[in-house]
Amino acid sequence: MTKKLKMGLIGVGRQGSNHYNNLLSINQVDLQYICDLKVDQSWKEKYSNIPHVVKDYHEILEDPSIDAVLIATSTDAHAQVVLDAAKAKKHIFCEKPFSLTVSDGEIANILRTVKENNVKLQMGFNRRMDPQFRDIYKQIQDGNIGTPQVVKTTSRDPFVLKKELIQRIGTLPYDFTIHDLDLARYMMGSNIKEIYAKGGTLIDPTLKSIGDVDTIALVLEFENGAFGLIDNSRQAVFGYDQRLEVFGSEGMLKAENVSKSTVELYNSTSESKKNPLPIFNERYHEAYVDEVKSFINSVQNDAPVVADGVDAVFAQRAAIATDESIKTGKPVKLDTEFEV
Ligand SMILES: NC(=O)c1ccc[n+]([C@@H]2O[C@H](COP(=O)([O-])OP(=O)(O)OC[C@H]3O[C@@H](n4cnc5c(N)ncnc54)[C@H](O)[C@@H]3O)[C@@H](O)[C@H]2O)c1
Numbered sequence: 001m002t003k004k005l006k007m008g009l010i011g012v013g014r015q016g017s018n019h020y021n022n023l024l025s026i027n028q029v030d031l032q033y034i035c036d037l038k039v040d041q042s043w044k045e046k047y048s049n050i051p052h053v054v055k056d057y058h059e060i061l062e063d064p065s066i067d068a069v070l071i072a073t074s075t076d077a078h079a080q081v082v083l084d085a086a087k088a089k090k091h092i093f094c095e096k097p098f099s100l101t102v103s104d105g106e107i108a109n110i111l112r113t114v115k116e117n118n119v120k121l122q123m124g125f126n127r128r129m130d131p132q133f134r135d136i137y138k139q140i141q142d143g144n145i146g147t148p149q150v151v152k153t154t155s156r157d158p159f160v161l162k163k164e165l166i167q168r169i170g171t172l173p174y175d176f177t178i179h180d181l182d183l184a185r186y187m188m189g190s191n192i193k194e195i196y197a198k199g200g201t202l203i204d205p206t207l208k209s210i211g212d213v214d215t216i217a218l219v220l221e222f223e224n225g226a227f228g229l230i231d232n233s234r235q236a237v238f239g240y241d242q243r244l245e246v247f248g249s250e251g252m253l254k255a256e257n258v259s260k261s262t263v264e265l266y267n268s269t270s271e272s273k274k275n276p277l278p279i280f281n282e283r284y285h286e287a288y289v290d291e292v293k294s295f296i297n298s299v300q301n302d303a304p305v306v307a308d309g310v311d312a313v314f315a316q317r318a319a320i321a322t323d324e325s326i327k328t329g330k331p332v333k334l335d336t337e338f339e340v
Contacts (some may be wrong), residue, residue, distance in 0.1 A: 002300050005091075008033030008052075010031040010081060013075030014107050014165075015095055018281045019072050022289045028296045030141070033060045037093040055215055057081060061088035068093065068299060070292070072124075072319040075100055079110060082121065082202035086114040091299045093292065097178050097319065098312040100170050104338065107316075111309040111340045122295045122305035123312040125182045129294060130287040132255040138186060139253055146250030151187050151220075151228045151299040153180040158278055160214060171212040173233060179219075180230040181318035182311060186262055187246050190222040191317050191336040199326035203235045218322060223336050235242035239276035240283045313338050 007029055009020055016036070034047050039055040047053045052060075053170045060066055061084055068091035071081050073231045078094055079102045084094045092114070100109060121246065127133055140148055169175050185192055199213035207214055215234065219227030233241075245254045257276035264273040277283040291306065298305045321332040 002028070003141055004028055004030040005067045005296055005299060006030045006032050007092075008035060008057070008066055008069045010035045010057045010060065010069055010071050010129040010264055011095075012036045012079070013072070013074070018288060019070055019106060019292070021286075022292060023070065026289065026296070028293070028300075030067060033063070034261035036058055040199045055120055058084070061085055061090060066090060068120075068137060071210075075170055075174070076168070079106070083110045083113060084115045086110070086119055086121070086251040089117050089119055091295075093122045093295045095122065097124065097125070097170065097174055097316050098309065098311060099316065100174055100188065102312060104317070107309065107313055108143070108338070108340055113340060117221055117292060120298050120305055121309050122291070122298065123305040123307045123309065125179065125186075125293065125311065125315065126284050126287040126291050126305050127179050127183045128186055128243050129247075129286075129291040130284055131290075131334075132258070133183065133187075134243060134316060136246055136253045136255055140179075140187060140189075144251060145246060145248030145253055147227050148188050148246050148248045150247045151184045151226070152231050152247075153183060153228075154241060154242035155180050155230070156233040157280075159238050160207070160234045162211050163207070166207075166212055168318075169208060171323070172213045172214065172216060173197075173326070174316075177216055177218070177230065177322055178233065178315050179230050180308070182226065182315040183244065184220060184228040184230065185222075185314060185318070186307075186311075188222050188226050188228065189243070191198070191218050191314060192225040192228070192321075193261070193336055194221040194331055194333050195219070195301070195318060195321040196331040197322045197325040198329075200320075203233070207234075213326060216322065216326070218325070220318075239278050240280060242283055246339060272310075274340060305339045310340065 019114045033052045071094040197218035199216040203214040216232040259274035261274045
């Protein structure tokens with residue numbers, strides 16, 4: 001049997017707690033460290049099942065027995081922790097986005113350090129690992145819909161996040177639309193060359209005070225000539241609305257929302273079916289577990305990761321372009337080249 005991966009989890013907030021539960025459920029993982037800036041005595045009691053509960057992530061990096069880290073800190077810390085972890089020769093799973101502020105040049109330097117130290121870096125674009133979306137991806141590769149021409153994603157959160165959280169993890173294009181942008185590029189197998197986005201505050205006008213919007217409609221053009229349509233909202237009153245459609249020369253693939261039950265009621269006065277699952281960690285539970293399992297497989301078998309640092313750069317560029325297009329009201333062209 002292959003040896004378990006000794007891991008440290010850095011950043012245990014909303015998403016880190018989700019990863020924490022998943023890491024404990026994965027056989028190939030031996031979770032040795034929990035790290036968060038907020039660690040105090042109460043954390044040590046709460047996580048008494050974990051050998052080390054620390055405040056400073058360097059303690060994890062200095063431990064030679066640790067193979068890999070999972071980074072789920074607030075976005076502004078990702079780039080530095082990735083760089084330090086690569087220098088310490090730890091394999092890295094990092095939540096998206098790579099950064100909100102670090103330039104392509106600096107990211108290229110970090111990715112070079114990752115390469116030179118011969119470690120894996122996987123980015124948390126979990127939707128690539130969702131079973132429904134993987135099926136769509138595989139069927140596109142198998143040629144079942146011919147040449148893909150248009151990709152459509154609908155992605156709506158169930159409720160507006162608190163402003164303090166948005167400021168830590170990024171505004172709608174960086175926190176949310178970035179998943180759709182990555183998924184659309186992945187499905188179409190082509191880089192995005194132009195984005196035209198409209199955004200507004202139809203739900204909570206006070207979001208303007210932090211430079212955010214709650215509703216986005218955008219059009220993408222890919223290098224291969226195909227198109228994409230994305231619509232995002234911060235508040236769908238019926239649950240976490242996540243749908244994908246890819247239309248091609250020989251057909252169409254479509255994934256509808258996932259519900260707890262598939263039962264539909266039809267009677268003389270109405271038709272009804274269960275609402276979509278309520279929130280991201282429930283809807284994408286399998287994807288979150290499978291993305292970590294896939295990372296472990298890449299580390300143990302030296303296989304390519306499902307979403308790498310270059311994918312993160314293209315997603316980040318597309319999120320920046322979305323933001324710029326919303327602010328200027330104009331289409332934005334994207335650089336489709338990137339060298340590490
Ligand atoms: N893939 C997904 O579906 C998904 C979902 C939610 C969040 N995220 C991403 O996960 C990241 C975290 O988001 P969140 O909602 O959990 O935020 P959060 O603010 O709830 O949690 C972040 C945690 O990181 C800790 N932290 C910050 N800097 C640190 C450092 N240098 N060392 C140790 N700990 C540090 C904070 O104390 C906090 O507890 C963001 O980048 C976000 O974009 C991804």
